[in-house]
Amino acid sequence: xQPLLEQACWDTLYMVGWSTVIAVVGxxxxxxxxxxxxxxxxxxxxxxxxxxxxxxxxxxxxxxxILMVALMSFTRWVTGTxxxxxAAIVPLAIGAIPFFARLxxxxxxxxxxxxxxxxxxxxxxxxxxxxKVLVPESLPSLIASTTTTIxxxxxxxxxxxxxxxxxxxxxxxxxxxxxFETELMWLTVAILAVVISLIQFAGxxxxxxLHRRGGRSGPGPKLRLLxxxxxxxxxx
Amino acid sequence: xxxxxxxxxVYRSRGREVxxxxxxxxxxxxGEVYGVIGQSGAGKxxxxxxxxxxxxPTAGTVTVAGQDLTALAxxxxxxxxxxxxxxxxxxxxxxxFNLLSSRTVQDNVELPLEILGKSGKERSRKAxxxxxxxxxxxxxxxxxxxxxxxxxxxVGIARALAGDPKVLLSDEATSALDPETTRxxxxxxxxxxxxxxxxxxxxxxxxxxxxxxxxxxxxxxxGRIVESGTxxxxxxxxxxxxxxxxxxxxxxxxxxxxxxVDVTFQGEAATQPVISQLSRTxxxxxxxxxxxxxxxxxxxxxxxxxxxxxxxxDNVVPIGFLREQGLQIDVLGQEPVLLKEGAQL
Numbered sequence: 057x058q059p060l061l062e063q064a065c066w067d068t069l070y071m072v073g074w075s076t077v078i079a080v081v082g083x084x085x086x087x088x089x090x091x092x093x094x095x096x097x098x099x100x101x102x103x104x105x106x107x108x109x110x111x112x113x114x115x116x117x118x119x120x121x122i123l124m125v126a127l128m129s130f131t132r133w134v135t136g137t138x139x140x141x142x143a144a145i146v147p148l149a150i151g152a153i154p155f156f157a158r159l160x161x162x163x164x165x166x167x168x169x170x171x172x173x174x175x176x177x178x179x180x181x182x183x184x185x186x187x188k189v190l191v192p193e194s195l196p197s198l199i200a201s202t203t204t205t206i207x208x209x210x211x212x213x214x215x216x217x218x219x220x221x222x223x224x225x226x227x228x229x230x231x232x233x234x235x236f237e238t239e240l241m242w243l244t245v246a247i248l249a250v251v252i253s254l255i256q257f258a259g260x261x262x263x264x265x266l267h268r269r270g271g272r273s274g275p276g277p278k279l280r281l282l283x284x285x286x287x288x289x290x291x292x
Numbered sequence: 293x294x295x296x297x298x299x300x301x302v303y304r305s306r307g308r309e310v311x312x313x314x315x316x317x318x319x320x321x322x323g324e325v326y327g328v329i330g331q332s333g334a335g336k337x338x339x340x341x342x343x344x345x346x347x348x349p350t351a352g353t354v355t356v357a358g359q360d361l362t363a364l365a366x367x368x369x370x371x372x373x374x375x376x377x378x379x380x381x382x383x384x385x386x387x388x389f390n391l392l393s394s395r396t397v398q399d400n401v402e403l404p405l406e407i408l409g410k411s412g413k414e415r416s417r418k419a420x421x422x423x424x425x426x427x428x429x430x431x432x433x434x435x436x437x438x439x440x441x442x443x444x445x446x447v448g449i450a451r452a453l454a455g456d457p458k459v460l461l462s463d464e465a466t467s468a469l470d471p472e473t474t475r476x477x478x479x480x481x482x483x484x485x486x487x488x489x490x491x492x493x494x495x496x497x498x499x500x501x502x503x504x505x506x507x508x509x510x511x512x513x514x515g516r517i518v519e520s521g522t523x524x525x526x527x528x529x530x531x532x533x534x535x536x537x538x539x540x541x542x543x544x545x546x547x548x549x550x551x552x553v554d555v556t557f558q559g560e561a562a563t564q565p566v567i568s569q570l571s572r573t574x575x576x577x578x579x580x581x582x583x584x585x586x587x588x589x590x591x592x593x594x595x596x597x598x599x600x601x602x603x604x605x606d607n608v609v610p611i612g613f614l615r616e617q618g619l620q621i622d623v624l625g626q627e628p629v630l631l632k633e634g635a636q637l
Contacts, residue, residue, distance in 0.1 A: 098370070174390035177344055178404040178455065179380030182370065188403060192394040266394075 061227065061240075065247065067141050068223035071216065072209045074145045079152035079205055084198075086112070086153065087160025088186060098172070098182045115154040120212045123151050144221030148212055156205045163197035164190050196266040203259025207252055224248055293459060293491040294320040294343060299352035301338045301515075312338035313349070314515035320508070322458075325485050325492040327502040329534070330512030336495040339512070340463050343493065344382045345375060356382060357458055380408055383452030387464035389444040391436040397447050398423065398432040404454040422450040426480060442473035449480060453488075460484070462494035466501060474498075478505045499537055503588050509534060523588050527556055528620055536622075538588055541597040543581025545624075550599050551607045552581065556620035557594040566617050567598065574610045576600060 086108065092098050093105040115123070124147040128138050131146040171189045180188065191198070214225020224244045232241020301313040312335045320326040330336050341347040343354055345361050353362045356378070364375040371379070391400050401419040410418070423429050426446040436444055445465060452460055462481065466474040482505045484490050496502065502509045502523075510520035511534045519526065519534045527535045535556070545552045555566075571578050583596040600607045604623060614621050 168388075168390070170386060170388055170390040171392060173346055174384070174386060175403070175407070176346055176371070177379055177382070177384040177461075178407050178451075179376040179378075180407045181376060184407055188406070189392065193392060195394060 060231075061224075061243065061247070064222060064224045064227045064244070065251075067221070068210065068213055068225070068251075071141050071144050071148060071213045071221060071223060072206060075148035075152055075209055075213075076202070076206050078145070078149035079156045079209070080202060082149070082153040083156030083205075084160055084191075086157035088164055088190060090157065090161040091164045091190070092182065092186075098185060112154040112157055115151070116158065118151075120147070120151050121215050123147055124216065139220040141221050141223070144213065144216035144223075148209055148216060151212060152205055152209055155208060156201060159201035159204060160198065163194040163201055166197060167193045196263040199259060199263040199266065203256060203263075206255050206259070210248065210252060210255075293322040293357060294318065294326075294493055295353075295355045296339075296343070297353050299339070299342055299354065300350045301335075301342055301347060302350045311515055313342065313352075315352070316512075316515070316517055318510065318517065318520070320491060320493050322491055323485070323489050324507040325482065325494070325505050327506035327509045328493070328495045328512055328517075329497065329499065329502050329509060330495075331497060334512040335515040336497075336512055337463065338515075340461050340493065340495050343461055344379050344384060345371070380404065380455045381457050381459075383455065383457035383460040385445070385448050385452050385460065385462045385465045387467050389436070389441075389448045389468075391444060391447055391451075393436055395435075396432065397428065397434050397436065397439070400436065400447055401450045401454055404451060408455060418454060419450075422453055423447075425453070425484075426450045440473075441469050442477060445469065445473075445477050446480065449477075449484070453484070453490075458489075458491060460490050460492045462492060464496055465494065467496065467498065474501070475504070481505060503538055503586070509538075511537075524558060524591055527558060527588070527591075527593060530620065530622055539584065539586060539593060539595050541582040541584055541595050543597045543599075545581075545599060546579070549603055550601060551604050551611075552624040553598050553600065553607075553611060553614070554622040554624065555596045555598060555614060556622075557596075558591065558620070564617060566614065566619065567596075569617075570610055570613060573613065576610060 089099075090105065090108055090112070093101040093108070095102060095105075097105075118126075127147045127150060131138050131143050134146050135142045137143050167190055171193060172185050175185050175189050213221070213223050214228070217223055217226030217229055220226075224247060228241050228244040231237045232244065296316055296318045299313050299316040299318070300311070303310045303312060314335075316335075316339060318328075318339070328336055328339060338347055342349045343356065343361075345354065345365050348365060349362060353360055355361065359378055361375065361378055364372065364378055366372050366375075391397075392403065395403070398416065398419050401422055402415040405415040405418060420429065420432060423432055426449055428443060428446050428450070431439060431443065431447075436447065439447065448465070460481075465481075466477050469477060478501060481492055481494075485492050485505075494501065494506075506523060508520070508522045509526060510517045512518070519529070519532055521529070523538070526532050527539070529535060536554070539556070541554060543552070567578060567580075570576070579599045581597040581599055583594070585592070585594040587593070600610060604611075604625075611621060611623060
């Protein structure tokens with residue numbers, strides 16, 4: 057039982073790890089492009105914005121299990137097979153790219169336009185704005201978005217078990233559900249809960265420590281501000 | 293140093309047109325502090341953004357340090373290399389500081405130098421030098437969030453100076469600061485103007501800013517410049533709105549058949565005992581409704597609102613006497629009669 061679970065854990069981490077890397081590499085530029093090409097953006101291009109936005113929307117609204125089946129021939133072309141953890145990475149990554157791109161878009165939009173203006177006034181070009189302002193200033197939000205994406209990918213990876221990808225979700229379904237080994241199922245559920253909690257904790261910690269350094273609009277100070285203001289209204 | 297001719301900016305959105313700038317001619321001389329004042333919506337922000345072409349003017353030209361920036365801009369919406377190079381030689385300070393919260397104070401000041409492609413050693417040397425200049429040498433490693441508003445603006449100013457600009461644009465740089473901090477930031481701008489020979493164009497809605505540091509000023513209304521000139525020229529212009537706003541004197545006429553006159557003294561004229569001379573020469577009683585003496589743009593100026601018995605027609609001679617003394621006379625409720633003659637002079 058133990059080697060089985062251990063292997064499943066590694067498979068899940070392997071699939072989720074690689075698909076996260078690909079999702080970030082693909083989704084980050086896509087999300088930034090969505091902001092830049094929008095009306096009033098630095099690379100304003102309404103047509104491109106509409107096209108990218110539409111592709112992202114369609115890909116996002118597609119149920120993952122259907123996306124996986126629909127992508128089978130593409131997966132075979134890329135990895136040579138449609139079975140196994142490598143094959144699962146393809147639909148996982150493709151499903152996560154638009155998901156992450158939307159989160160990136162929201163995060164980057166939050167960056168104060170005045171900072172962009174400041175860099176432009178120094179003679180910076182669009183690339184400088186992206187590198188020196190948009191990415192570093194939205195980094196805490198980007199890390200939080202990555203955490204959300206990883207957690208979502210762990211969910212998706214269970215579905216990938218249906219194409220023989222392995223991993224914890226696969227164990228839960230095959231042993232727990234189909235063979236009525238309830239104990240094993242609860243064990244995988246527990247492991248998943250622990251893994252997700254750890255990832256969420258690490259992500260939150262990283263985002264918060266960056267926020268604390270920057271000190272602007274972090275969740276902590278905002279809450280405190282709220283408390284302070286209610287306190288003052290009470291005394292008044 | 294900065295010249296705009298016929299600068300026009302029209303914003304179009306969903307078929308509606310808003311004219312923010314309507315043929316603005318501005319001339320800022322080298323080494324002076326020039327203030328553009330106006331209410332919000334008058335077009336000040338559009339004007340200062342058109343100077344370094346953060347906003348593309350719809351028509352007109354902008355020349356900074358002899359370089360026609362509008363010609364560099366090209367047709368596309370993006371800034372070409374030449375325009376970006378020209379921008380790097382124009383410093384800009386913002387109302388909300390616009391410092392990067394993810395960078396330390398020193399790294400913020402180094403940012404323009406990174407864009408200019410300077411080496412790491414040169415960047416940190418220059419940044420520390422500038423931080424020393426603005427009095428923040430000890431805050432180099434702090435983050436903007438740890439600074440007060442005034443300190444943040446000092447960092448903003450240090451950053452604006454990193455590219456050794458000849459021109460500094462200040463977009464409401466003190467509007468988010470308290471009066472005490474405003475004074476110290478204005479003092480800093482004044483010092484930089486004198487020490488570095490920096491030409492400063494600032495926009496503001498606070499008359500005090502113009503009063504304390506500007507050599508010249510312009511009043512903007514509805515996208516047009518309605519008055520402009522050096523502070524002493526403005527004070528010498530009969531009926532100048534800007535002059536009376538710069539230097540307000542209050543007081544209402546005590547009865548209908550009185551003439552209220554604003555007398556402005558400048559330089560030599562301020563030393564003459566004109567009021568008592570007037571009283572003795574024409575044997576009239578003069579009441580003083582309000583008076584103030586102040587320094588405007590480094591110039592000693594006095595202004596007094598006096599009341600003479602009788603209507604304007606009865607007081608033509610005494611008012612003529614005051615004018616002869618080289619004083620600036622505005623009769624309330626009367627058209628500034630000398631305006632046309634003054635313009636011809």
